[in-house]
Amino acid sequence: MIGTAVEHLPVLLSQVLxxxxxxxxxxxxxxxxxxxxxxxxxxxxxxxxxxLIALDRDQEALDTARQRLGSRxxxxxxxxxxxxxxxxxxxxxxxxxxxxxLVDLGVSSHQLDSAERGFSFRLxxxxxxxxxTRQHTTAAQLLNQLPEEDLAGIxxxxxxxxxxxxxxxxxxxxxxxxxxxxTTDLAQIVEKVKGxxxxxxxxxxxxxxxxxxEVNQELAGLEEFLQQAIxxxxxxxxxxxxxFHSLEDRIVKTVFxxxxxxxxxxxxxxxxxxxxxxxVRILTRKPVTxxxxxxxxxxxxxxxxxxxxxxxxxxxx
Ligand SMILES: C[S@@+](CC[C@H](N)C(=O)[O-])C[C@H]1O[C@@H](n2cnc3c(N)ncnc32)[C@H](O)[C@@H]1O
Numbered sequence: 001m002i003g004t005a006v007e008h009l010p011v012l013l014s015q016v017l018x019x020x021x022x023x024x025x026x027x028x029x030x031x032x033x034x035x036x037x038x039x040x041x042x043x044x045x046x047x048x049x050x051x052l053i054a055l056d057r058d059q060e061a062l063d064t065a066r067q068r069l070g071s072r073x074x075x076x077x078x079x080x081x082x083x084x085x086x087x088x089x090x091x092x093x094x095x096x097x098x099x100x101x102l103v104d105l106g107v108s109s110h111q112l113d114s115a116e117r118g119f120s121f122r123l124x125x126x127x128x129x130x131x132x133t134r135q136h137t138t139a140a141q142l143l144n145q146l147p148e149e150d151l152a153g154i155x156x157x158x159x160x161x162x163x164x165x166x167x168x169x170x171x172x173x174x175x176x177x178x179x180x181x182x183t184t185d186l187a188q189i190v191e192k193v194k195g196x197x198x199x200x201x202x203x204x205x206x207x208x209x210x211x212x213x214e215v216n217q218e219l220a221g222l223e224e225f226l227q228q229a230i231x232x233x234x235x236x237x238x239x240x241x242x243x244f245h246s247l248e249d250r251i252v253k254t255v256f257x258x259x260x261x262x263x264x265x266x267x268x269x270x271x272x273x274x275x276x277x278x279x280v281r282i283l284t285r286k287p288v289t290x291x292x293x294x295x296x297x298x299x300x301x302x303x304x305x306x307x308x309x310x311x312x313x314x315x316x317x
Contacts, residue, residue, distance in 0.1 A: 008109060009298040010037030012242055012306050015288050016102060017041055019240045019308040023050075026099035029090075030054040031083035031229075034108035036065030042102070043073045053093065054078040055086065057132040057216075060117075061110055082132070084225045090232060097234025103226075106244040107131075107212060109300060119212060121187035121204040127180055129215045139211045143180040148172045158219075158247070159210030166193050167207060183208075209245075219247055226255040230279055233311035238283070240308040249287060249305045256282055256309050280309035 010016070016038055022028065022045035030039045033054035043052055052075060056062050059080050069076055081089055083103065090098070111119045111131065118128035118139060129139040143151070148168045155164035170193050171180070180186055190204040197203070213219060229239050243249045258264045261278030265271075287305035295302045 008035035008037045009301075010041070011104065011298065011301045011304045012288065012290055012294070013038065013041060015306055016104075016240055016242065017045065019283060019288075019306070020100040020102060020238055022046060023099060025049045027051045027053070027095060027097075028100045029086065029098050029102070029232075031086065031101060031103045032056060032105065033065050033078060034058075034061050034104065035110055036069050038102055038104060039065065039076065040069055042100075043069065043076060046075060048073075048075065050075060050099075051095075052076050053089070053095070053098075055081045055083050055089070057082050058108070058111065059133070060114075061108060064110060080132070084221050086225070087228050087232065098232055098237055099234055100238045100240070101229050101233065102240050102242075103229070104242045105218070105248055112300075115183075118183050119208070121183055121190075121202055121208050124182055124184045127183050127186055129212045131216050135216075137215060139215050140180050142211065142214060143171060143186065144175050154214045155207050155210045157210070158213040158245075159206030160246075161206040161210065163194050186211075213245070219251065222248065222251050223255055226252065227259065230255075230259050230309070230311060235311055235313040237311045238308060239280075239311075240306065242304055242306045244303045244305075249307070252307050253287075256280065256307055259309065278312065281312055283308040283310055 020028070020042065022042055024047065026046065027050055028042050030042065030052060033039050033056045036054070039052060039054050046052065054065070054076060057080065062078050062080055066078060079089060107119055111117050115123035115125035118125045127138070127140045127143065151171055152164045152168035155161040155167055161167065167190055170189050174189050186207070187204040190207050194203040226241070233239060241252045243252055254264050258274065259280045260282045261276045263272050263274045265274055284307045287307050290301040290304055
């Protein structure tokens with residue numbers, strides 16, 4: 001279990017705040033509260049006014065954030081929810097339009113640093129990887145039960161792992177003798193297939209990332225969620241998304257372009273069937289990435305990309 005002294009370095013913090021543009025009395029949503037690093041700064045900027053609604057699917061993260069923030073901020077409400085259920089949550093809370101919404105995708109440092117959660121090849125623990133432990137399927141179940149081809153597909157699609165097929169074959173060979181139980185079981189198999197190179201990244205990095213994305217279904221429904229989040233914004237409300245994976249960033253970029261009334265099919269003018277309805281203004285022509293100094297002090301920030309949009313007044317807003 002983690003203590004309150006957990007190190008938490010919110011990624012792209014000043015950029016997130018500058019794009020969110022927190023205003024006094026506003027209603028904000030932190031869709032991925034984690035340890036509450038971004039939440040804390042939003043609450044400080046709200047200065048006792050307005051409201052921050054925070055979500056995470058991980059109860060342990062919420063408990064840790066509550067220990068840090070709960071007694072200091074009366075205008076924070078936190079819920080164990082998948083952000084894909086945000087429209088229902090806001091309607092239960094009778095909240096109409098929100099002034100800002102932050103989505104900081106992926107895994108948190110507390111999840112990676114907790115051996116018993118099984119997210120990391122560096123720490124021995126049960127190979128679990130569920131962000132929401134109420135969920136049934138664990139990474140161990142996938143490793144022990146999925147057909148070889150499906151495993152290879154996951155490693156290739158979500159990890160762009162070049163040795164996906166060989167690794168899947170080795171996994172299936174191994175599990176016939178003894179089922180996968182720990183992170184070390186998997187890390188060792190991958191290392192055996194790929195070998196240890198001098199590069200700083202561990203050979204099992206991409207396989208662990210891919211399995212985590214599959215276990216938590218991180219990409220499923222992301223596009224629909226982003227469209228819904230835009231619908232929930234009040235006029236001039238802002239949606240800020242930080243992603244860590246090229247597939248996520250591509251989804252964010254495409255949704256933002258589509259919602260800004262731009263073409264996303266790239267067909268010639270006469271053939272383009274994009275709706276071209278403008279609901280947002282894009283605030284980041286290119287993704288914002290961390291400066292070298294931030295990456296040096298927090299290597300987990302290295303693949304972060306921030307994109308933001310602002311809602312414009314339309315008939316449905
Ligand atoms: C990168 S961390 C967020 C860190 C946080 N911004 C901070 O400053 O501490 C991502 C968090 O999002 C949560 N998460 C991922 N997918 C989610 C989803 N679909 N719904 C709710 N929470 C999710 C994870 O459990 C994790 O705690």
